[in-house]
Amino acid sequence: MTGDAPLDPLALGGVVVAVQANYYWVRLTGDRAALKLQARRLGLGADEPVPARLLCLRRGRLKKIGQQVMVGDRVVVEEPDWQGQRGAIAQVLPRSSSLDRPPVANVDRILLVFSLAQPALDPVQLGRFLVKAELTGVPVLLCLNKADLVDGATQEAWKERLAGWGYRPILTSALTDPSLGSLRGALAGYTSVLCGPSGVGKSSTINRLIPALELRVAGVSGRLERGRHTTRHVELFELPGGGLLADTPGFNQPALDCGPEALAACFPEIRDRLKLGQCYYGDCLHRDEPGCAVRGDWDRYGFYLALLDEAIAYRDRQRSTADGEATLKRKTRRDGQDTYEPRLESKRYRRISRRSRHQALDQTVEGIDWQRLETLETLDGDPEDWVETD
Ligand SMILES: Nc1nc2c(ncn2[C@@H]2O[C@H](COP(=O)(O)OP(=O)(O)O)[C@@H](O)[C@H]2O)c(=O)[nH]1
Ligand SMILES: [Mg+2]
Ligand SMILES: [Zn+2]
Incomplete structure (x- = not known):
């Protein structure tokens, strides 16, 4: 995937890390020095820093051709407004993959987290999650957490058993290993989506991988966490060692819809x-x-x-x-x-209704300035039309 390179020498390349209503947060990608040079050519002041993200709308042309924009999409951004930290998505590069739940494009790895104890590893449940993950066609990375709760012999027995299934799990302890180095290494440079049953340590794992994030762990605020995960909201977070990780666990009811x-x-x-x-x-x-x-x-x-x-x-x-x-x-x-x-239209490309888009606005997303979004909507009328620049 060469999505990092803008196609037009005067355009910027980025990846969509969050979608709210019809606004897209685009993280600018590419070599820092090149990006800086490019930003200067596009009007960024000499002593201003390049913003990490721009809040973008979709060009009217993309709307007309029915081009949807998903989290994970590699995009070309035009006409950056550096002061306002905004831009317009002019092009969506071809996707290498596209997941339904959660809706994320260009996923390289499905990170499946289970625990070796509390709750005990249930081979049938693990098997169903594995099949569901395999159905997406995206390579699976299996992580067995809470290794601190079982002895070495049990760990080896599971490794051996899973090798027989064709998997090489990474054993972790989000409780006792602050760096989770082996897992971090396995995720570096990839866009990954996390999934697994509840209670296995997914939030704890994300907190270790992305300390800045501090997701609430169960027990601290179960209510808030449930709130996050019942929404269809997805956000990709940058891993300090490189790569992106979606914070919303996918397919938690592994019903198998396949022949x-x-x-x-x-x-x-x-x-x-x-x-x-x-x-x-x-x-x-x-x-x-x-x-x-x-x-x-x-x-x-x-x-x-x-x-x-x-x-x-x-x-x-x-x-x-x-x-x-x-x-x-x-x-x-x-x-x-x-x-x-x-039937040509598949579920993931169906338009989200205005009502659900506005409901989505009620959800909290870190980093989005809601006050400004609201101002934008009132000042510019229908935000859908705000993009009609061509
Ligand atoms: N002993 C042990 N407990 C853990 C580990 N990881 C998470 N936990 C605990 O397991 C519980 C559930 O963790 P949480 O991250 O909320 O799981 P989630 O539901 O998958 O997001 C919490 O009480 C954590 O402190 C681990 O590696 N070892
Ligand atoms: Mg959790
Ligand atoms: Zn046969």
């Missing part, structure tokens, strides 16, 4: 077995078919079979939906005949 084929692809064990030999039937479900290369005496095979039932039920539901609602849209022609066409 059998996608399910099998979510198991590293199955992928490995299929590299060594093919099943006799091309559409093998790896259940009881003859000549299956996957069926066997491996740790998670029973777990795979259990999920397979769910995946088959999911596929059947999809197929039997009378008008194929999930993937096809029914249109009735003038002669009364029904035709079907693929």
Whole structure:
């Protein structure tokens, strides 16, 4: 990804780190010296510092072509107003990935956090989170926290077991290790999204990784934390060692919405077995078919079979939906005949209603000057129209 380099020599490159209503916080990226030079060329005073972030609106042209802007998007910013710390997003660079929940683009790693104790590591729950993470296609980084609560033999046993599943977990203790060096190293330079069940130490881990942030840990302010996490609000925070981390844990209700084929692809064990030999039937479900290369005496095979039932039920539901609602849209022609066409719009690109955008304004976001946002709205009328500069 070369998103750091602005395409136009007079434009600025950045990454969207937070979205509120139709305002976007863009963190300017690129080499500091080059950025400074560029900012000077674009009107920044000789002794003024380059702001880290600009509050941007989307150019009318992007709106017209239906180009949505997500957290994580690499963008080109034009016409910076250095005093007001504002700008306009003129272009969104192609995305390498795009997650639904939380809605973040260009995610490089899913950081899955579980604990070795309190709560005890539940292999079935871990398995479901792993499959859900694998479904996104983004590489998974598994972190087992609260290592301080179990002995060395238990730690080794889990490492060995998970190696059999195809994962190499990083063991941490957010309580006793102030730096979390190994985890920090594994996240450096990447955009990561954190997920995992509650109570495992996600907030504690984020606080260690980004001390400036000081998210409230459970017990200190459970209410506030629940408030944060029930919203769809996402923000990317800069890791001191490089990289970005989304503070909002994703997919906390791991219902699996996938068919059998996608399910099998979510198991590293199955992928490995299929590299060594093919099943006799091309559409093998790896259940009881003859000549299956996957069926066997491996740790998670029973777990795979259990999920397979769910995946088959999911596929059947999809197929039997009378008008194929999930993937096809029914249109009735003038002669009364029904035709079907693929539903193009996927959920994540659907427009957010004005009402929910305004509800989003009620949420607190660190760093956003709400007073100024409100002033802007009153002074300039409909903020949606504020962007119509071209
Ligand atoms: N012993 C131990 N406790 C931890 C560790 N990390 C977090 N905790 C505690 O576990 C509880 C839940 O932590 P929290 O970060 O709120 O978990 P979250 O729900 O995943 O965000 C808190 O009481 C933490 O102090 C750890 O590494 N070791
Ligand atoms: Mg938490
Ligand atoms: Zn098979």
